[in-house]
Amino acid sequence: MLLVWLYGVMSVGAVSRSALQIATEFGRAPLAYTLSALAAVVYVFITYTLVRGGETARRAALVCCAAELVGVLVVGTWTLLDPGAFPDATVWSKYGFGYVFIPVLLPVTGIMWLRKAGARRPSPA
Numbered sequence: 535m536l537l538v539w540l541y542g543v544m545s546v547g548a549v550s551r552s553a554l555q556i557a558t559e560f561g562r563a564p565l566a567y568t569l570s571a572l573a574a575v576v577y578v579f580i581t582y583t584l585v586r587g588g589e590t591a592r593r594a595a596l597v598c599c600a601a602e603l604v605g606v607l608v609v610g611t612w613t614l615l616d617p618g619a620f621p622d623a624t625v626w627s628k629y630g631f632g633y634v635f636i637p638v639l640l641p642v643t644g645i646m647w648l649r650k651a652g653a654r655r656p657s658p659a
Contacts, residue, residue: 537647540640541581547633548574548625555622563622569609573625573637576602580644589652596648603641606630610638 552570560567576598583595610629613620623632630637 537640537644538581538584540636541577541584541644544625544633544636544640545574545577545581548577551625559622563620566620566622566624566627569605569624569626573602573605576605592648592652596645596652599641599644599648603638603645606638606641 548570552567552574555563555567556571580595580598580602583591583598606626606629609624609626613624613627620627625633626637629635630639
């Protein structure tokens with residue numbers, strides 16, 4: 535339940551932040567704001583799949599958590615190596631520094647929980 539709640543909070547934060555930035559300042563940092571919008575879409579989708587439940591949703595959430603982790607690691611590293619490419623921060627900048635590193639911890643936790651939940655399910659006979 536905590537995982538669903540955290541993804542829900544991140545969804546609201548990322549959607550509202552990116553929507554405001556895209557609507558008011560897009561020309562200032564289009565890459566950063568587009569990546570924040572992408573993060574928002576990922577958070578919303580994972581929240582939906584976690585709430586929906588079921589094996590197909592669990593697998594979709596697992597794939598999205600893995601993609602999210604790759605995104606956080608790539609964007610986090612990029613923002614450290616080339617800060618000039620990002621005149622403004624994204625949700626995933628510096629591995630989620632602006633969000634208390636929740637963006638890098640959340641997919642790791644999600645992957646661990648989803649894998650454990652899949653292992654608990656009895657295999658069809």
